[in-house]
Each structure stands twice: as structure tokens, then as C-alpha cells.
Amino acid sequence: METLTPEPGKSSPPLDHHHHSKHDGAALKDSTEAEVTKISLMRALVESRDPSSKEVDDLMIRRFLRARDLDVDKASTMFLKYLKWKHSFVPNCSVSPSEISDDLAQEKMYVQGVDKKGRPITVAFAAKHFQNKNGLDAFKRYVVFALEKLCSRMPAGEEKFLAIADIKGWGYANSDLRGYLGALTILQDYHPERLGKLFIVHAPYMFMKVWKLIYPFIDDNTKKKYLLRLRS
The missing domain is CATH 1.10.8 (Helicase, Ruva Protein; domain 3)
Structure with a gap:
């Protein structure tokens, strides 16, 4: 797996990075x-x-x-x-690694090849995430960085990615409801139709309580088409 860390001296890809002309x-x-x-x-x-x-x-x-x-x-x-x-x-159209250094240091998100449909795969480890001490906006910028990196890896003709959220080892110290909802908003409102499938694995009972608070904020298209919950 490759950790979601930029190459030295490089920021994230430009926001809305694509491989296509305007009228595609x-x-x-x-x-x-x-x-x-x-x-x-x-x-x-x-x-x-x-x-x-x-x-x-x-x-x-x-x-x-x-x-x-x-x-x-x-x-x-x-x-x-x-x-x-x-x-x-994101006025500069990209997120600088210096803006998200705390989240990058947690090494909580990786990219790993593509699935059989050619969609990039990302794996997130929930137990490595802790509330950002610099505030919610700093974590949101990390989410933008992560999504844009995934989008930049999509081959021509592919618009979606597959995500695996591994909840093993998650505890209340990792609970960040505002952060989770902020990430959901960015995904649904600003990067629609990008998530192909979400697998939630190794979810402990405690996490399911938090999940019940998040679930009502997920739009119907996501619930119907993409979301799959797996419990340990």
C-alpha cells in the first residue's frame, strides 16, 4: 500500500483535476x-x-x-x-501539505491499486484518526487533498473510486462526529458521483452507535447505490 503522502515539494493535484477537455x-x-x-x-x-x-x-x-x-x-x-x-x-485550487501536516503524519489513509472495474481503491484506518488540534477546517482540507489525489489517479473514462473503512481498534478517543460529517458533506455536496462503493469492515458495537448518528445525513442516492456495512 502507498500512504496518502505527497511527494516532497508537491501539493495536491489541482482541484477538479481531470484528463478531459471542457466539452468532453x-x-x-x-x-x-x-x-x-x-x-x-x-x-x-x-x-x-x-x-x-x-x-x-x-x-x-x-x-x-x-x-x-x-x-x-x-x-x-x-x-x-x-x-x-x-x-x-481552496482559493489556490490545491491543498498544500503544510496545511495538513498533522493529518498526514497519522498515516491513516492509503491508496492501493484498482478494483476489477478500474476504480482506484483507498483504505482508511479509523483507529489512526484523532480530532485535529488545529480545528475542523484543517481536517476538511485533508479530505479535499485525499479526494483530489484519488480523482487524479482515475484512468480516462473512470469517474469513481472504491473505499474501504477499516474500523478495527476504533474507540471513543477516535470518535470525531463533526469531522465525519464534514467529510461526508465534502464528498456528497462537492464531489458528487465520485464514490463507487464503500465497505465498512471490522466495525465494533461502539462505532455502530456513532454510525446511527451519521446515517441520517447520508443522501438517498448514496444509501441506495453505494453503501455496504459489514460488521465483525
């Missing part, structure tokens, strides 16, 4: 006729509201549409909220 042919090739039409409608709408929308590719537009069941208005609102967050939270 792959998006049109793999899209339904309805999606093709709505990608065009949504692009026109969001570009009129925020000119920086012109820099994103059709695959990103499609991910937001799919996250809102192809409702152009809802997807556009979600996307414009994402852009506002990106400009304020």
Missing part, C-alpha cells in the same frame, strides 16, 4: 439523450451565473446532474454552491 466527447458518448440535452442546458445556466463554470468539463456537469436525478435547476444550484465553496475554501 466521452460524456456525450456514454450519456443518454436526455443527459446530453440537460448537460447543454445546465452549462448555459451556470455559465451565465458564474463565468468560472466555463473551465469545467461536461463530465463534471453530468455528475452534478446525476446527483440530482437530472433536475437542471437543482443540479445547477448544487454546482454553483460548490463553486462558491471552492473559491473560498
